[in-house]
Amino acid sequence: MHAHNAGQVALIRCRNCNIKRFFKPAELREVYGNVPIETLRGRMTCQMCRTSESIDAELLHLVGEESVSVRYRRLVGIKFVRVIWRDE
Numbered sequence: 001m002h003a004h005n006a007g008q009v010a011l012i013r014c015r016n017c018n019i020k021r022f023f024k025p026a027e028l029r030e031v032y033g034n035v036p037i038e039t040l041r042g043r044m045t046c047q048m049c050r051t052s053e054s055i056d057a058e059l060l061h062l063v064g065e066e067s068v069s070v071r072y073r074r075l076v077g078i079k080f081v082r083v084i085w086r087d088e
Ligand SMILES: [Zn+2]
Pocket: 014, 015, 016, 017, 018, 046, 047, 048, 049, 050, 051, 054
């Protein structure tokens, strides 16, 4: 992780369910690629309501106490890989 990312967290929120989850930006990049955080709004799915329309995604800078007490949702592994074929 780069130094300028220190203390930066990704807040993913479902407006529908009012659920907040914190992710490590580096792990989101591993899953979704190096894309702006805003593009995750239509791509991540809420585990409660199973929709992506209500997802809000933003980067936060946590300082002091906040950065210590934040509980992350960590990447355990990538299970499903979608394989796409194309005829040439
Ligand atoms: Zn939801």
